[in-house]
Amino acid sequence: MNFLFAAYTAIWIVLSWYLFSLSRRQKRVENELTRMEAKIKESLK
């Protein structure tokens, strides 16, 4: 039972970490995109 618990816990930790990493990367790129679009708008003025 301990091995079963350990295996499932490990799998969920890996999956959660990856999902967190993906959402963090997506957020970072989107923030940078917003900042860059604002800069371009400013350069047009």
Added chain:
Amino acid sequence: MRSLNWLLFPTLLLILISLYCIFIYAPTESSMGEVQRIFYFHVPSAWTGFLGIFLVFFCSILFLIKNDRAWDIRAAAAAEVGAIFTTMVLISGPLWAKPIWGIYWTWDAKLTSLFVLWLIYLGYLLLRRLLESPIQRARLSAVFGIIGAIDVPIVYMSNRWWRTQHPQPVMGGGESSGLEPSMLFTFLLSLTAFTFLFFLLWRMRCRIEESADRLEALHRELNTRLQEGK
């Protein structure tokens, strides 16, 4: 993220139903006991690990033929997600092996070829990080991905070709192979849930790369404007 909802909700639902089936619906296997339930995550993780390298192979070929960056993005995303699922196989396998075989790991053909697949994934991802030129990166990693996919049939067939510590396939492994109907249902459900999860993560990873490309284009546009303004 909003347009991923069509994939997110079925995935979550399938995972929840799978968990119910794995821990409540499926009977306890008579010889291995409760620890056999690792099977319902271990094999689907291996399947999605193979799916990842298959997509790398397929998208890399299309990239080399069409020279379209979209295929390079898809191949790179598939490699990253495939590496995650292969890592999960390498974690769940030893935790299943210890109570059954008495050891966590042995260098038999099946386990070694799977470990090689994991190294191929890492090599592919490392290559992409090390090469700075986007064209060189895309071309070399496509070639690497195509060659690397050769390992998959070896992993799959290894316990048929050689005598291994790893058991024979549960399905299609001869006369004594097969699963009890409720176990088979749970397994197929878990397999479907993992396939959906794979495609969800793959799409999410592709989007990041697409956004990064857009950002790169905006950087170039801004630099051009600034140079024109000088």
